Amino acid sequence: MKVTATLEKTLALSAHAGAVRLPSHLRPRAADGAARRTIATCGARKSDWATRHGSASRSAAAAAAAGGSSSGSTGGFYTSREEFLASPEAQEIILRSMASMEKKQKWHAAPSGGEVQFSVVIAGPDGPEEGYGVGLVKQRVDYSKPESCKDLVNPEEVVIREPTIQVLFDYPLSTPTTETLHGDVPGGGGFTRRHLLACLQDVYTHIYAEEEAAAPVPDRSGRSLLNRPTTQGPYGIWGHELGDLLLTGMKKLGAEGPWVRRSATPSAKPEPAAQPPAAVASNGAGSSAAPPPPDAAKAAPPAPAPTTAKASAQQPSSDLAELKRVLATAVAAQEQYSQYSQEQVDQIFYAAALAANQARLPLAKMAVTETRMGVVEDKVIKNHFASEYIYHKYKDEKTCGMIEEDPAGGVTKVAEPVGVVAGIVPTTNPTSTAIFKALLCLKTRNALVLCPHPRARKCTIEAARIVRDAAVAAGAPPGIISWIEEPSMLVSQSLMSAPEISLILATGGPQMVRAAYSSGNPALGVGAGNTPAVIDETADIRMAVSSILVSKTFDNGVICASEQSVVVVDQVYDAVYDAVREEFATRGAYLLNEEEKEKVRQKVIINGRLNADIVGQSVQRLGEIFGINVPSWAKVLVAEIDVIGKEEPLSEEKLSPLLAMYRASTFESAVAKADRLVNLFGAGHTSVLYTNPLNQKHIRLFERTIKTVRVLINCPASQGAIGDIYNFHLDPSLTLGCGTWGSTSVSMNVGPRNLLNIKSAIERRENMLWFRVPSKIYHKAGCLEEALSDLRGKERAVVITDRPLYDMGFAKRVTDVCRALKIRHRTFYNVPPDPTLACIKEALDEINRFEPDVIIALGGGSPMDAAKIAWLMYEVPDIKFEGLAMRFMDIRKRVYEIPQLGRKAALVAIPTTSGTGSEVTPFAVVTDERTGQKYPLADYALTPTMAIIDPLFVINMPKGLTAAGGIDTLVHAIESYVSIFATDYTKALSREAVRVLVKYLPRSYNNGPNDFEARERVHSAATMAGMAFANAFLGICHSMAHKLGAQFHIPHGVANALLISHVIRYNATDKPMKQAAFPQYKYPQAKSRLAGLADLLQLGGETRDEKVIRLIEAVEQLKAQVNIPPTIKDVLGAAREAEYFAAVDEMAENAFDDQCTGANPRYPTIADLRQILLDAWDTPILPLTTLEFPPKKREGSSNGAGQVHPARAAPSGVPLSPEAIWDTDRC
Structure with missing residues (x-):
């Protein structure tokens, strides 16, 4: 064994x-x-x-x-x-x-x-x-x-x-x-x-x-x-x-x-x-x-x-040696040709097309004689098409050098040739395909090496020789078009896999195309065709049948796009009038009987493959092969069948004047049968529908259902699919891509663009910037009555405020003006400190019942947010907060969009606090009381229509609110000033807001209503800072303050105050580990801008580092003047230290995902944010000698017994020294 x-x-x-x-x-x-x-x-x-x-x-x-x-x-x-x-x-x-x-x-x-x-x-x-x-x-x-x-x-x-x-x-x-x-x-x-x-x-x-x-x-x-x-x-x-x-x-x-x-x-x-x-x-x-x-x-x-x-x-070796020689010549010729100008290329393209067109008849005769396939007269047409139509379509197309230029957009496109192209030529369309590929390569400055089919060697080479000689006579390099003299499988495969080949243009059977795609070189190939033609009950029967016969008899059906099957709706299949079956017989089709169909089945497919003997043969020759008697007048054989699949050979591609015909009970059934035919044998190639052009329902259904690249409506498939005959917008081509459905890499008619490498030269361009604020902003004391007079003509108003302001009579000041203007009004005053969806729904119910044409928001941040969201839901009832709360990189390019508001009502914002700037911003926050989820919303559609900045509303604002709101405004100004989105428009507002706040906030805090100037100036500064950050956005100080305030219920202004100095130090660097990507921000500028603020405030300092340190000292001094503690521990108390450190990691991660983070000049890591939160806990930032982040030496926080707190421990749980803490967290 x-x-x-x-x-x-x-x-x-x-x-x-x-x-x-x-x-x-x-x-x-x-x-x-x-x-x-x-x-x-x-x-x-x-x-x-x-x-x-x-x-x-x-x-x-x-x-x-x-x-x-x-x-x-x-x-x-x-x-x-x-x-x-x-x-x-x-x-x-x-x-x-x-x-x-x-x-x-x-x-x-x-x-x-x-x-x-x-x-x-x-x-x-x-x-x-x-x-x-x-x-x-x-x-x-x-x-x-x-x-x-x-x-x-x-x-x-x-x-x-x-x-x-x-x-x-x-x-x-x-x-x-x-x-x-x-x-x-x-x-x-x-x-x-x-x-x-x-x-x-x-x-x-x-x-x-x-x-x-x-x-x-x-x-x-x-x-x-x-x-x-x-x-x-x-x-x-x-x-x-x-x-x-x-x-x-x-x-x-x-x-x-x-x-x-x-x-x-x-x-x-x-x-x-x-x-x-x-x-x-x-x-x-x-x-x-x-x-x-x-x-x-x-x-x-x-x-x-x-x-x-x-x-x-040794013969195979000599064949391969000859191939190497041809390829070397082609490479050299292409390198020379690639330097030609567009004018030279166009002259060569013209000469080659003209020569090919003049030789269309002798080439057609050679093809029929050598291949024993097709019809001379039809091959003349194909040769004519491959030369004349291709030339006419692409004669003016730019294929050399710069082909597109957009100076304003900063984009230039340059066309470069791909190199040496291997052209695989089929036996069914040898001369026309050779002409087509040669002309495409000449137009695109590529060299072409043709591999003819053994059964069409002579005519293919002759077509290539004619094009080459004309091109060379017009100035092309001699080896720009070449071919394989003795084609064989070994040489063909060696050609396709040769490293000199840049692209393969494969036209042939599925086996050859698959070999091209598996060669290791880029390839453009075609897929198998099994084109079905559907005739519905609204079609012009005579036109449909004649078109099918024109296509199917063209060159004896060798074009892969030709109809292989017809699917006819019962209503017109064999009707008394306009019967498709009768029309076929009248126009020269021979309908096979059952015995004849059986004989045909035995010879169409042999051993699972199309019988090569029938390809491109006349009807009479098919009769001899099949052993049936075919009338001399017949031009197409039609077999009426009802089975689709491998068990029915007639349902496959036949590449001869042999047609299968099916009947279907309904149009939907006909489309389903056509879809099966396509998917089984010719996915991606071509399909045809004959219908009334006005029957858009059928056309749309057919388009959606059939998986073919070319869906032809009322066109012969052979002539319609190759383009520029029955529709001038379909590019002419003899290489028809089938997309991924047909296992090919291109889903179009292949043209010059497919043979070019397009280089895009992209110049740096700054995107269009914007400055969007309410269309009307009124300010100065007592401006309320004058500003509201602009509402004359409005009929109904809803005032949204909170209970304290309502009880203090602030709402009455507004409603009195409305009454004077004869505007009916309602007041909703149940807004809590953090607006909830339940509160919004309650306000919305009131709005929907009253149907106002103006909504007036009166109050601080909470009534403003409630009014904005109620306005949004009133205008867009089906709004999804989850979508609107999605983060964005560019507010103008966000995925979730809302329409412009104001169709039903205008929004008037009247602030009664100095800090949020919400009266001029597109931001709002709402909380889902059921889950506790906060939805921060941002869209310019939320920008109020009018803002009224009347300092009389803040004259009696308490000290705590004055301090928190004032520092919040300062943070708005500083962060918007160093934001990567800052512009000259926003920076001017930010600088003025900083200057005003440093000068007037202590007076406003200490003197209260006795210093009207200070109150007025701080109130105006809040709005200026609001306009600045509405367009430049904020940074990581606000990102962390949002999370710190939500986690420990610290007022928003105070949370910002506790973090801002640490953020200034963090941002003040010329070599950040990560810099935010935005074209206006060309290089790190935060340190220079922060130093510029110090100069504005005349704080002194020789170097930029010293100036930034002086700015931090000024911020800390301002916080002390308004009684805001320096550390988070001072606010929460030492007893909550463990709770704080337990929440640090989550707060850092959530802060990183905050919308404000993306505009920060130094793009942070989560570890950076975590470190800032640790720094801000218990160690005052002053005295400060260096801006290095994090500092080299620092005492760690003690956790009761002199141990390093677990939040500052190494990942393994082993406590680190203070120096190691900073080095590790920096990573």
């Missing part, structure tokens, strides 16, 4: 017609019909090839009959495994395999020198119950060196049953496959015998490139092994390297091939050998096969290999 896996030549080539004799274990059994069909097809392909290359076969047969040797397609046996391993053939297989795997299988993705596991799958002769197994291979490989791939370790010895096929699949064991060998294979997966049999056919397919190009052979599941989802693991070179079969003719594309016999006398029995060298394992396939047939043992005596074998074996 234990046999070492060997790689020996066991397949004999018969001397008759090159037939292949398969080992017995690969011959299909009677019970395995699918396998029988697979192997039979292999043999047929070999025979077809031998027939076309009969001379080689005949010479081989003659040589065999004479007992001699021959080169070419005949062969013998290698006498030993070692002889094979030493042969150029084996090295060729290894090099090809590794070249493929290095790119396609992404070997380079693994770490250099990494260890990888592979699975070795062993397939036995009699099904899953016998001979299956899994072995492991481990080897360290330097993936960065392609040549090192030859050093892959060979499979370990594996217990297998003879005869077997051993295949080394090159995917990691961690990637399972859909079908495993037997149950769960630990760590990996494998393939069933059915997959291996299909593998043999795949190898033959790739041996004979002509057949492969037309129709790659799938496995029994209908999915090509080359087209499997990448999640199921990659493969080796084009499927598998089943070594025995590769030796029969991998390079047999001509009369002579490299696969020659080494000896005519085979061993009667394969000899077990030692573990094979690394080179064989790197091939990815091995075999321990049955002994050669008896008749093969009687072959001629050994003969030396002919001398042509070596040259033939």
Whole structure:
């Protein structure tokens, strides 16, 4: 049972017609019909090839009959495994395999020198119950060196049953496959015998490139092994390297091939050998096969290999060398071309388009003759389209240098070419696609290397030559357009994966496009098309049918956008009048009967793939292929069917004048069927709806439902999808992107912009700034009556205030004026110190009942906030506080927006305290009494309509309120002055407010109503500071004060006072660890501005640091003058120290998330805020000798027993020294 896996030549080539004799274990059994069909097809392909290359076969047969040797397609046996391993053939297989795997299988993705596991799958002769197994291979490989791939370790010895096929699949064991060998294979997966049999056919397919190009052979599941989802693991070179079969003719594309016999006398029995060298394992396939047939043992005596074998074996190397030369030329030409001006490029573009247009007819004839597909007259139109329409659309488009400029916005866009483009050309539209891609590259200063399809080589190259010669004659570099003379799979793949390639323009079958996307280079490809056309009951039937026939007959239906199915609503399917079915017959469609449909089904899809023989053929030729009689007048075959799916071949893409037709009971059902057709076989490509143009309901439903990039309304699909014919706004193109639905990277018709790198040169521009305040601001003593007179004409007013102000008669002063103006009025005076949603609802009920056209807010911050929010809810009843409370970076760009207020009522704000500035700001705060959640609201819509600053309302303000409000105003002025949003308009107000407060606040506090001037000046300063911070915003002092006040119920002004000096020191730096990002704030300026305030106040100091320290001293002196303590501990008391420190972390985090934080000049970390809160607890900031934050040496707070408080401990809980505290928290 234990046999070492060997790689020996066991397949004999018969001397008759090159037939292949398969080992017995690969011959299909009677019970395995699918396998029988697979192997039979292999043999047929070999025979077809031998027939076309009969001379080689005949010479081989003659040589065999004479007992001699021959080169070419005949062969013998290698006498030993070692002889094979030493042969150029084996090295060729290894090099090809590794070249493929290095790119396609992404070997380079693994770490250099990494260890990888592979699975070795062993397939036995009699099904899953016998001979299956899994072995492991481990080897360290330097993936960065392609040549090192030859050093892959060979499979370990594996217990297998003879005869077997051993295949080394090159995917990691961690990637399972859909079908495993037997149950769960630990760590990996494998393939069933059915997959291996299909593998043999795949190898033959790739041996004979002509057949492969037309129709790659799938496995029994209908999915090509080359087209499997990448999640199921990659493969080796084009499927598998089943070594025995590769030796029969991998390079047999001509009369002579490299696969020659080494000896005519085979061993009667394969000899077990030692573990094979690394080179064989790197091939990815091995075999321990049955002994050669008896008749093969009687072959001629050994003969030396002919001398042509070596040259033939080197042919792939010469092909790759030629490719390298072409690429080098293209790179040099593109570098030169990239320096051309727009004028030069346009001249070349014109000359090339003109030449291509003039050659449209001979190129069309060449294409039809060579490919045996399509219609000459239609290919003329496509060539005309590819030259004339493309030129006309893009002749004036800027593609060189600066293509857009916005001096005001500071944006300049510059177009640069991508480099060398690899153009993959299909066999269905060879000349027009070559012209299209060449013109795009010329317009965009790119070089193009075309890879023609083997079946369209001559006409593709001729089209490229015509464009190139015209371009060169007009001044282009000679190598700007080039091509591959002898296309092959190896060269095509090498082209797509070449490092010189910057972009791949892939037009072809799904396999080729997928290879482009997996090449490692950027690619623009197309997806498969299975276009459905829906005809609803409101459509113009004659126009719809004629349009479909125009599209489907165009070039015999080879355009991938052409209709493949028609879905017709019952109402017009076979009606007495305007029947779609009858109209098709009238216009030249031949409707197939059931017998004919069955014959067609047998030939449309073969082995899960579109039969290449029907692509682009006429209706009459299709009749011959299908074995049906087609009338001479017929131009399209129509099959009426009702099944959608792989079980119905006619529901797939057909690329010929063959159309499926479905009926649907309703329009919705028709759209659903069209959607299934698209998603199953052509997602993302094109769909068509024929309907009345006014039937917008159907059009919108169709647009929403169908997942295609192009949704055409009343347009033929072939001509409509390529653009600029049935709609001039759809860009003309012969490369139609399908978006992610079609597994492509572009969802548009590909044009010049897709072949350009657009550089955007962005100059620094300061955003538009603003200064928004109430439209009217009245001030000076006694201005109330005059200001309210502006309300003349209003009919109903609601005054919102609090109970103390109402009892003191302040509200009566307002209502008396309203009465004089004949304005009906109501007063709501139940506003608590912190407005709640319940309070707002109560006020709103009063407002809704009374329906005022003016709301008057009278009081301090709380009545102002209540009035603003009630006004907002009155104007916008469905407002969401959660959205309005969301933080923003730019108030003008916030996600949650509210409309401008004032449609129902105006808001008049009359402050009765000096501090908040709320009468001119867009801010408000409300509390949800059920959860305790505070909602700070900010939006310029909340700015009052009018503000009345009458100092008579504050003349008797108590001392405590005077002190708290005054210091709050000072903090407003200082923070708005250093804010990153500060402007010349706001800074002027901030400076004046600071000057006034320092001079007049002590007098206002000490003298009270006896010093009217001081009261008036402080009252005005509060409004000036309010206007400043309404537009420049505040900083972290307010961020922390909000949280400190909420946590410990400290008055807001006092909380600000306790923190402001520490914040000034924190902000006074020229090298902050983090600086806020805003274009107006070009470099750190906070220290200079703070020093400027010291100069304004004439505080002295030589350096900026000294001046800032003097400013801090002045603030602390002002606080002392109005009896505000220096530390938080002095306010809360020592007994609450533990409670305070327990809340520090949460307060710091919440303060960081406060709206005010973003405008601070030094962007803080949470640790910074935590440190400031710790500093402010118990240590007065004075005396202050340095602005360094945090200071190097400082005494820590004692916690009763001389221990460092836990809040200042290291994260591990171990107390830190005071010096370590500061160093750690700084991080």
